[in-house]
Every structure is written in structure tokens, then in C-alpha cells.
Amino acid sequence: MxxxxxxxxxxxxFGKAVALDGLSLSVQQGEIYGFLGxxxxxxxxxxxxxxxxxxxxxxxxxxxxxxxxRVPVELKRRIGSVSQEQHFYPWMTGRELGRxxxxxYPTWDQLEFERLAKVLDVALDKRxxxxxxxxxxxxxxxxxxxxxxxxxxxxxxxxxxxxxxxxEFNDLVSAIVKERGCTAFLSSHLVDEVQQxxxxxxxxxxxxxxxxxxxxxxxxxxxxxxxxxxxxxxxxFEAVRGDVWRAPPELWSTAAWPEGTVVEPLSLEDVFLAFxxxxxxxxxx
Amino acid sequence: xxxxxxxxxxxxxxxxxVLFVLFALGLMVSLSRGDEEGGRxxxxxxxxxxxxxxxxxxxxxxxxxxxxxxxxxxFLEVLPISRAAVALTKWLFGWAWVSLAGASAWxxxxxxxxxxxxxxxxxALHALAPALLWLTAFWSTCFFAGLLGRYxxxxxxxCGLLVYSLNEVGQVQVMETPPxxxxxxxxxxxxxxxxxxxxxxxxxxxxxxxxxxxxxxTAGEGSIAATLSGRMTSRERLLSFSTVLxxxxxxxxxxxxxxxxAFALESVTPMASPVGPIGVLPGEGVSEASxxxxxxxxxxxxxxxxxxxxxxxxxxxxxxxxxxxxxxxxLRVPLGEKDGVVYRANLADERFDAISLRxxxxxxxxxxxxxxxxxxxxxxxxxxxxxxxWVVRGDAEARALLRRRAAASPVGxxxxxxxxxxxTFEQAGDCFGIAISFTLVDALVDExxxxxxxxxxxxVFVKPHQDLRDVLFEEKLGALxxxxxxxxxxxxxxxxxxxxxxxxxxGYQGAFELMSQGGGQTRVKFSLKQAGAPVxxxxxxxxxxxxxxxxxxxxxxxxxxxxxxxxxxxATWTSGERLFLAIExxxxxxxxxxxxxQSWQVLP
Numbered sequence: 001m002x003x004x005x006x007x008x009x010x011x012x013x014f015g016k017a018v019a020l021d022g023l024s025l026s027v028q029q030g031e032i033y034g035f036l037g038x039x040x041x042x043x044x045x046x047x048x049x050x051x052x053x054x055x056x057x058x059x060x061x062x063x064x065x066x067x068x069x070r071v072p073v074e075l076k077r078r079i080g081s082v083s084q085e086q087h088f089y090p091w092m093t094g095r096e097l098g099r100x101x102x103x104x105y106p107t108w109d110q111l112e113f114e115r116l117a118k119v120l121d122v123a124l125d126k127r128x129x130x131x132x133x134x135x136x137x138x139x140x141x142x143x144x145x146x147x148x149x150x151x152x153x154x155x156x157x158x159x160x161x162x163x164x165x166x167x168e169f170n171d172l173v174s175a176i177v178k179e180r181g182c183t184a185f186l187s188s189h190l191v192d193e194v195q196q197x198x199x200x201x202x203x204x205x206x207x208x209x210x211x212x213x214x215x216x217x218x219x220x221x222x223x224x225x226x227x228x229x230x231x232x233x234x235x236x237f238e239a240v241r242g243d244v245w246r247a248p249p250e251l252w253s254t255a256a257w258p259e260g261t262v263v264e265p266l267s268l269e270d271v272f273l274a275f276x277x278x279x280x281x282x283x284x285x
Numbered sequence: 286x287x288x289x290x291x292x293x294x295x296x297x298x299x300x301x302x303v304l305f306v307l308f309a310l311g312l313m314v315s316l317s318r319g320d321e322e323g324g325r326x327x328x329x330x331x332x333x334x335x336x337x338x339x340x341x342x343x344x345x346x347x348x349x350x351x352x353x354x355x356x357x358x359x360f361l362e363v364l365p366i367s368r369a370a371v372a373l374t375k376w377l378f379g380w381a382w383v384s385l386a387g388a389s390a391w392x393x394x395x396x397x398x399x400x401x402x403x404x405x406x407x408x409a410l411h412a413l414a415p416a417l418l419w420l421t422a423f424w425s426t427c428f429f430a431g432l433l434g435r436y437x438x439x440x441x442x443x444c445g446l447l448v449y450s451l452n453e454v455g456q457v458q459v460m461e462t463p464p465x466x467x468x469x470x471x472x473x474x475x476x477x478x479x480x481x482x483x484x485x486x487x488x489x490x491x492x493x494x495x496x497x498x499x500x501x502x503t504a505g506e507g508s509i510a511a512t513l514s515g516r517m518t519s520r521e522r523l524l525s526f527s528t529v530l531x532x533x534x535x536x537x538x539x540x541x542x543x544x545x546x547a548f549a550l551e552s553v554t555p556m557a558s559p560v561g562p563i564g565v566l567p568g569e570g571v572s573e574a575s576x577x578x579x580x581x582x583x584x585x586x587x588x589x590x591x592x593x594x595x596x597x598x599x600x601x602x603x604x605x606x607x608x609x610x611x612x613x614x615x616l617r618v619p620l621g622e623k624d625g626v627v628y629r630a631n632l633a634d635e636r637f638d639a640i641s642l643r644x645x646x647x648x649x650x651x652x653x654x655x656x657x658x659x660x661x662x663x664x665x666x667x668x669x670x671x672x673x674x675w676v677v678r679g680d681a682e683a684r685a686l687l688r689r690r691a692a693a694s695p696v697g698x699x700x701x702x703x704x705x706x707x708x709t710f711e712q713a714g715d716c717f718g719i720a721i722s723f724t725l726v727d728a729l730v731d732e733x734x735x736x737x738x739x740x741x742x743x744x745v746f747v748k749p750h751q752d753l754r755d756v757l758f759e760e761k762l763g764a765l766x767x768x769x770x771x772x773x774x775x776x777x778x779x780x781x782x783x784x785x786x787x788x789x790x791x792g793y794q795g796a797f798e799l800m801s802q803g804g805g806q807t808r809v810k811f812s813l814k815q816a817g818a819p820v821x822x823x824x825x826x827x828x829x830x831x832x833x834x835x836x837x838x839x840x841x842x843x844x845x846x847x848x849x850x851x852x853x854x855x856a857t858w859t860s861g862e863r864l865f866l867a868i869e870x871x872x873x874x875x876x877x878x879x880x881x882x883q884s885w886q887v888l889p
Contacts, residue, residue: 077365091296103287105365
């Protein structure tokens with residue numbers, strides 16, 4: 001298995017505040033990885049470390065086969081990124097921004113840039129200041145994809161987009177990943193969006209990875225259990241929050257439940273809610 | 286880096302181009318003025334201390350501050366270019382810009398000079414090298430200051446205060462100290478390389494600015510510069526404001542006057558004096574005896590004044606005779622950086638009025654000691670009155686003369702006219718103005734006595750601190766008078782009564798007629814009569830003033846000498862101009878140039 005991205009026990013503090021507290025995750029090449037977490041969970045810090053804007057205090061980072069403590073400039077040429085806010089030069093048109101960014105990427109594909117802009121309905125002759133927030137994000141995606149990056153880092157890019165634009169954005173990301181075989185790392189707190197495009201999902205909370213895996217596996221691993229009477233946790237099961245338990249999928253079908261027990265499947269949103277709450281580590285009732 | 290440099294050129298090129306044109310125009314004006322007193326490259330020196338600094342400040346603001354306040358550095362951060370490379374590109378771009386501006390100014394100055402006198406390349410390079418070093422050092426400072434974000438203004442204020450305190454408090458000649466010395470007169474003269482210490486100082490500042498700037502741009506993964514670029518919190522604003530205010534107060538309180546070198550005049554008729562050198566330089570037509578008499582009279586005035594008032598020793602008091610001046614014109618000589626009181630007057634003219642000259646000397650001494658605070662309108666009458674009273678205090682004949690002059694004045698004394706003393710004095714002219722101020726102080730002495738007058742003057746005419754204390758703790762003349770038991774209104778009434786009792790007006794009737802010349806041009810016709818008959822020897826004065834200008838100096842008014850009852854002013858004026866017009870007569874009984882009519886006119 002080839003990893004496009006692998007973080008092991010990565011830590012990062014900002015003064016006394018712990019942003020990443022031993023975060024580990026792995027993203028396989030050619031997949032879209034959904035990185036779910038609440039606001040302040042550490043998603044943006046992770047993305048900023050991966051884009052080379054920040055460095056990690058501790059832990060190992062492996063990006064596109066290179067193990068490093070911080071992302072060097074050379075490696076950044078193989079990575080495209082789109083962040084929540086686009087801080088373009090307001091006086092530049094989309095075309096000028098393309099020309100400017102192209103100078104930093106030897107692999108820049110001008111035709112692809114113009115095709116993407118057309119697909120995303122971005123008017124390249126307008127100044128960045130004249131574009132709506134959504135169009136700026138789409139322009140950001142076109143700029144990120146035009147150098148044909150091997151890894152695409154998306155930090156809550158669809159925040160502020162209307163549902164149609166969001167769908168178009170995500171569809172394009174899916175299509176590009178499929179067509180080019182590149183990898184996308186999508187950070188978001190919009191569960192339905194992640195469920196729609198991601199092959200695998202990781203849920204981060206308080207700077208730690210709570211759970212990661214393919215979406216069907218997650219849904220099979222985490223369920224709600226309503227017992228007729230209090231019962232000790234069966235072997236291999238773990239209480240996540242209240243009556244939400246996790247266990248390997250095969251244990252759920254082989255476990256011997258007392259009569260009257262109801263085992264309910266959960267939506268990905270329920271799973272997210274169960275893992276992304278502050279008292280998630282509280283013992284089960 | 287090339288891409289980034291091109292972006293900078295695209296973003297800021299037009300602003301820099303406009304500045305370049307403005308600088309070029311400024312330099313052209315400077316060169317065409319032909320002000321070469323300071324040396325062949327004095328225009329370049331001026332450029333470096335003005336436009337050069339503006340160039341660097343603008344570059345710092347455009348290249349650094351704008352990037353961070355617009356948060357566009359976040360866009361650059363995700364591109365495959367390091368923060369250090371971004372910062373270095375900006376520094377290099379800014380350096381190229383200020384160097385281009387400086388080198389262009391140098392080339393233009395060199396070319397201009399070679400039109401008249403050949404200037405060898407080596408000499409020209411003596412000017413170019415320090416110019417570039419100076420600009421590079423200042424640009425590096427601007428680069429660093431730009432990265433300080435919201436604290437950059439505080440940084441400049443602190444730098445300014447530091448330079449100010451070194452100059453004023455530390456008595457350090459800043460322009461003679463590195464790095465400022467590199468743009469001193471030596472650059473303008475351009476005959477030798479700059480001192481090594483100046484070069485080293487500039488290089489150290491350049492290195493510090495660049496190094497600290499790069500540190501700010503990269504430290505904390507750029508978070509320090511990004512955080513600094515945010516707006517000040519209200520607490521920070523308050524703290525900064527308080528710091529600046531306290532700094533200003535502290536420095537101004539510590540400020541001492543620079544000891545200016547004394548002006549010295551040779552070949553004068555000297556007078557031994559314990560309060561500083563006093564002398565008269567007699568010119569053609571002035572006898573040794575009359576010069577000696579004048580210097581003795583001046584010394585008597587000055588020595589007693591300085592001793593009684595407790596003034597510091599004077600740098601020098603001189604009178605220089607100059608034939609050709611009108612007898613009523615007495616001009617103070619500007620001494621530049623030198624200290625002293627020097628007047629030019631036509632001592633040889635039989636109509637020369639020594640009282641008026643001695644009044645001016647005393648007036649100037651008090652004005653200088655009080656840093657001209659004695660000239661504030663609320664106490665100016667006391668300054669004028671004390672000066673005139675002082676020079677005639679032991680001379681009954683002179684006192685009687687001043688009383689006659691005051692009585693003849695068409696401008697009388699009232700509470701309002703004394704409160705608006707500057708305007709009143711201008712209406713009265715020197716002869717009557719001096720006389721009526723004498724009447725006021727003479728009335729005050731009658732009321733409280735000479736000792737009380739001196740005590741009052743000592744409290745009013747003190748050497749100022751030149752800071753807020755002058756405003757907060759300054760003693761008010763009105764309050765001091767009340768404390769002496771002399772209400773201001775009563776004093777004025779008493780002085781006016783005394784003035785009227787001493788005689789009457791001269792009976793002149795002066796008139797000014799505005800005569801349109803067509804095309805918006807106007808000329809002025811003066812006319813003067815006495816007892817209905819035309820007067821044949823008198824003067825018409827005219828001057829155009831701005832709306833903000835309060836008074837007319839002796840040298841500013843143009844004069845026309847009349848030999849009949851009417852005279853036309855030589856000049857013409859255009860519509861909307863504000864004119865001051867006056868008529869003066871050399872009255873034999875008053876022995877002065879009496880202003881018998883005056884008027885302010887705004888031309889229709």
C-alpha cells in the first residue's frame with residue numbers, strides 16, 4: 001500500500017494551547033480522504049503543516065514518499081491547496097493570478113487552467129476584488145489544480161458556497177482525482193459533503209485522531225446499543241459516548257445480546273457527533 | 286523571485302513612476318535655483334534628505350505594510366517560495382527603487398554641473414557612493430519598520446525623539462554624527478571619500494534593518510509579522526499615545542537651548558560691559574564722537590536692563606551704520622546660527638532717531654531672552670512700553686518728546702486697542718506706537734513705582750521652558766496687574782488721559798483713492814493736507830499682504846516720496862488683493878516719521 005500522506009504522533013502547540021496532540025493518520029495514494037472535525041479541533045493546523053506554512057513540534061510527517069519535519073519548497077511544487085479564505089491580490093484578474101502562480105510551478109498547465117476556469121464558470125478577466133466569495137474559491141481550485149499536483153489539500157474550501165456550487169466543486173474534485181490518480185485531503189465539518197466524496201474518513205477531536213477508516217467500515221463499526229438492563233461491556237467493544245459503542249464489524253454479528261437488546265446502525269453524522277464531543281471519553285453509562 | 290519581483294513592479298510601478306516624476310520636478314527646481322552655496326552636489330544632498338527619505342518610506346509602506354495588512358502574504362505562503370525569499374525579494378526591489386531614484390538624482394546633478402564647470406568622474410563618485418549608502422541604510426530601516434506593522438509609527442516616533450533628544454538634550458550635532466554625517470557638506474562638496482566611520486555606520490544599519498526584517502518575516506513561521514500587522518487594540522492605542530505624549534513632555538522638559546556661537550564684529554567703537562560686548566560700527570559720515578555717544582547710551586540701556594532683569598550675559602549688541610537707508614528704517618541683521626543683536630541704521634542722517642534705535646535694541650534683547658514669548662499680544666504692549674520707557678527713563682527731554690508724540694498720535698488708547706495691541710501698533714506706526722506704549726508704562730510707574738514695574742517685568746519676561754510648563758504655569762499679566770492693585774481698565778484710562786493732556790494731533794488729513802486701470806488692475810493715489818492746504822514733503826507706503834498676514838515690516842512696504850499734495854503708488858495691484866496703505870510725515874517738532882493716516886483695503 002502506497003501512502004500519499006502519513007502523520008505519526010504529530011504534535012503542535014501555540015503557546016499553552018495544544019493544537020495537535022499526537023495526531024496520526026494515513027492517506028493512501030489516489031483516494032479522497034475526508035478529515036472531519038469541529039471548529040478548533042486542529043484541522044487547519046494540520047493543513048497548514050502539510051502546506052509548509054507551519055512546522056510540527058514533534059512527530060513524523062511523510063508526504064509523497066518523503067519523510068520530513070517540515071514541507072520544503074521543492075515538495076510544495078507537487079502539492080496544490082485551497083483554503084477557507086482566498087487572499088488573492090485584489091487588483092489581479094484571474095488570468096493574471098494564473099500567470100503569477102504559473103511562475104512558481106514548472107508543471108503548470110495553462111490549457112488545463114483555462115479549462116478548469118471554464119468548467120467552474122470563473123470569469124478570468126475580472127479582478128479578484130470583483131469576484132464573489134464562491135467564485136474566488138473556485139478560482140482557487142483552478143489555480144491549485146492547474147499545476148497537476150500529486151496531492152491536493154483542501155481546507156474547508158466549500159465554506160460559504162451555495163449547495164449547487166458545493167456540489168460542482170466536489171464533483172470536480174472527485175473527477176480530477178479519478179482521472180489523474182492524484183490524492184485529495186479534504187478537511188471539513190460538513191459530514192454529508194465528506195460522505196459524498198470521501199473514500200476514507202478520519203475524525204479529529206482536540207488534536208487527536210478519534211477514528212479513521214472507509215465510510216462503510218465506520219458505519220459498521222459504530223452503532224447504538226439499547227440494553228434492557230445494565231451490562232458489562234462485552235470483550236472487544238468500546239463505549240464511545242453514552243450508548244454508542246464501537247467494535248470491529250465482525251463482532252457486531254457474532255456478539256450474544258441479551259433478549260430485548262436493540263442494536264441500531266448510525267449515520268455518519270451520528271458517528272461524527274459521538275466522536276467529536278468533549279466528553280467523548282466519558283465512560284459508558 | 287523573478288515572478289515576485291515582476292508582481293511588485295506591476296503592483297507598485299505606477300506609484301513609483303509618479304513619485305519619480307515628482308522627484309525629478311523637485312530636483313529640477315532645486316537645480317535651476319542655482320543654490321550652490323553648499324557645493325556642487327548640494328542639490329543631491331537636499332534630495333537625499335527629503336525626496337530620498339520619502340522614496341524609502343513609500344517603498345516600505347507599499348512593499349511591506351500593504352502586503353501584510355492586505356493579508357496577501359498568506360497567499361504567497363502556500364506557494365512554493367520561502368518566506369525568507371519573499372522578504373529578500375521585497376528588500377532587493379525596494380533597494381533597487383531607492384538606488385535608482387538616488388542614482389538618477391546624482392546623474393542629473395552631475396550633468397547639470399558639468400554644463401558650466403567640468404566635474405571629474407572621481408569627484409562625482411565621491412557623491413554617488415555616500416548617496417547610495419545613505420539610501421540603502423534608510424531603506425533597510427523602513428523595511429524593518431514596515432514589518433513592525435501597527436507599531437511602525439511608534440517606531441518612527443521613538444526614532445524621531447531619539448534624534449531630537451540627542452540633538453537638543455545631548456547637545457550632539459546629529460548632522461555631524463554617523464550615519465547622518467554621510468550626507469553632510471562633504472557629500473555636497475564631493476572632493477573626497479567619506480570617513481570610514483560613516484560608511485561603517487550605514488553598513489551596520491543596513492545589515493541590522495535587513496537582518497531584523499528577515500527575522501520578523503520568518504520567525505514564528507511568519508506569525509509575528511502577521512500578528513503585528515493587525516490593528517491596535519484600544520489598550521495598545523492608549524498605551525502608545527501615552528508613551529508618545531510622556532516622551533514628548535519628558536524630552537521637551539529636558540531640552541536645553543543649544544549654545545549658539547556669539548556673533549562678533551570687528552572695527553567697532555567698543556564699550557566695556559559686564560553683560561557682553563557692545564559696539565557701534567561707524568560708517569561714512571559718522572563721527573567718532575557721535576559713535577561714542579551712541580555706544581555709551583546703548584551700553585547704559587543694555588547693562589542696566591540685563592542686571593535689573595536678571596538676564597543671562599549677552600552674546601553681543603552691535604549697531605552698524607549704513608548710509609542709504611531711510612532715517613526711520615532700522616533693520617535687524619539676521620545672524621543665522623550665530624547669537625547676538627545687530628541692527629543696521631543710517632546713523633549719518635540728521636533725522637536719525639536714536640531713541641527709536643535704542644528702543645529696538647532693548648526690545649530685541651527681551652524678545653530673544655524670552656524666545657519671543659514677550660511678543661505674545663497680551664503682553665506685547667508691556668514689552669513695547671518697557672523698552673521705550675527704559676531708554677528715556679533718566680532723560681526728561683526725551684520723555685517730554687515721547688509724550689508729545691503720543692499726544693499727536695491719531696490712534697488713542699482704549700481697553701480694546703491695548704488688547705489688540707499688534708493691530709494698534711501697526712495703525713500708529715513706529716513713532717506713535719512707541720510713544721503711546723511709553724505713555725502706558727509711564728502711567729503704570731506713576732501708579733506703582735519703578736521698583737514694582739521692574740518686579741512685574743521680571744515675572745512676565747522670564748526665560749521660558751519651551752514646553753507645557755509655559756502654558757500651565759505662566760503668570761498672566763492681567764492677574765499680576767490686579768495683584769499690584771492696578772486694574773487694567775483703570776491703567777488704560779489714566780494713560781489715555783495723560784496722553785490727551787500732553788498736546789493734540791498734528792491736524793493732517795490723509796486720503797487713499799483706488800483708481801481702476803482696466804483689466805482688473807488698480808493703482809493707489811495718496812493725498813495729504815494740513816489745515817486744508819496740500820502738504821509737500823511726505824511718504825506714501827503700500828504693501829500687499831496675504832489674508833493670514835497681520836503686520837507689515839519696514840522692509841516690506843514700498844514707498845513713494847511725495848513733493849506735492851498728491852502721489853501715485855508705483856505699483857499696481859489686482860482684484861482681490863489685500864492692501865495696507867499709510868502716509869507718513871517727517872514732522873520737525875516730533876523728530877520722527879509720523880504715521881498720520883493708514884488704511885487696510887481689499888481691492889474690489
